[in-house]
Amino acid sequence: MGILTDLYNTVAKFFRPQEESDDASKSVATNRLKLVLMQDRTNLTPKILEQMRGELIDLLSRYVEMDKELLELNFEQEGDQVALMLSIPVIRAKDEEEIEAALKAEKIDSEEEPIPEETESEVVQEEVFAEECDNIQTVSAPEEFKGENTEPSAEEHIEA
Amino acid sequence: MTGRVIVITSGKGGVGKTTTSANIGTALAKDGYKVVLIDTDLGLRNLDLLLGLENRIVYTIVDVIEERCKLKQALVKDKKNPNLSLLAAAQTRDKTAVTAEQLKEICDTLKEENDFVLVDCPAGIEQGFQNAVAGASEAIVVTTPEMSAIRDADRIIGLLEAKEEITSYKLLLNRVRPSLIKSNDMMSVDDVVEILSCPLIGIIPEDTGIITSTNKGEPIVNDEDALAGKAYRNVALRILGEEVPFLDLDEPKGFMAKIKNAFSKLKAKV
Secondary structure, three states: OOOHHHHHHHHHHHHOHHHHOOHHHHHHHHHHHHHHHHHHHHOOOOHHHHHHHHHHHHHHHHOEOOOOOHEEEEEEEEEEEEEEEEOOEEEEOHHHHHHHHHHHHHHEEEEEEEOOOOOOOHHHHHHHHHHHHHHHHHHHHHHHHHHOOOOOHHHHHOOO | OOOOOEEEOOOOOOOOHHHHHHHHHHHHHHHOOOEEEEOOOOOOOOHHHOOOOOOOOOOOOHHHOOOOOOOHHHHEEEEOOOOOOEEOOOOOOHHOOOHHHHHHHHHHHHHHHEEEEEEEEEOOHHHHHHHHHHHOEEEEEEEOOOOHHHHHHHHHHHHHOOOOOOEEEEEEEEEEEEEHHHHOOOOHHHHHHHHHHHOEEEEEEEEOOHHHHHHHHOHHHHOOOOOOHHHHHHHHHOOOOOOOOOOOOOOOOOHHHHHHHHHHHHHOOO
16 A cells, blocks of 8 residues: 555656645745844844744733734845834724723732742843833833832842 | 956855856956966865866965965966966965965955956855955855855855955856756745845856766866856856846756646646
């Protein structure tokens, strides 16, 4: 059976019209190459790109409801210019009340968020993230909303 | 006279820098221009083999720099064409035997008495590349339609852009296989040009004749019938400023292709 199937496949492949093989390795290569060149040219690692994507989703979610899975972050080259292209499938725009509510909720959330004590490297990452969150808040939030458990590291960051 | 100094580079090894240097140099010389080829791949010299001059080399570029001979003594004239000469690399030394300034000086001297100085660059982006580029004002970036070669070419283009002395660089796409492009298993010329956004100076088809021509030490441009030879002759014409359309690389339809085509149509009807 196996031999017959192989034989059939080989013969079928030979006679298959060329139009059918659009999904051939070329498009895979082109896409992989475009991505890797974008990373090479911009010096952005996949990790940083993922982080950037995550932060953009967080930021934009305050204002619009979107399909997070389908959000695309790409770099496109036009001549000498590299453009950052962000494609966001918007489900609907949020109204003003929702936006304010989301902003408040988010602030309380992140201030109450305990610092997880996990492995060393992960803690470092969390701290960086928390620091950035606190920083964003202090820009937009009045002083009285601030929780008492603000970390000293965040204070330092603000002063700097 | 002040000739043009063109570096032939690629980043990745094995994409055809040396073959390209030998063929463009030979083609330009055949058109009546005075050409010097410089092999800067110290320790891994091969340009002499491709030109069939390996037995005639007495002095190398390192001998010139270390003043064991005069520059003119180290130039080996081509067997067929007195317009073409080669300055060979030293086989027993490494890249550190030459500095960028020394190479620039040699290029500057050679361009006084030649129409073209073509510098065959070693693979990589280190000292050897920096040396080869030092004296040039134009560059030809050789690549193939493969991911690794294109990525390296992109890196090289970035480095060339940063060099003030390089006023123009063009892409030469080597080892193109039209049948693979047709079946969508190889990036097309347009794909590569779009990705690298670099003007094209030549498209060279994969040609088994390259192997036999290397075996014989005879650049393929001397073979009037070879498609790759014609493609390289066209590159030379474009370097000279002529507008030559790119070759139609579609393979002539053979017997098998006709049969295959007939069966495809039959299948489509069923």
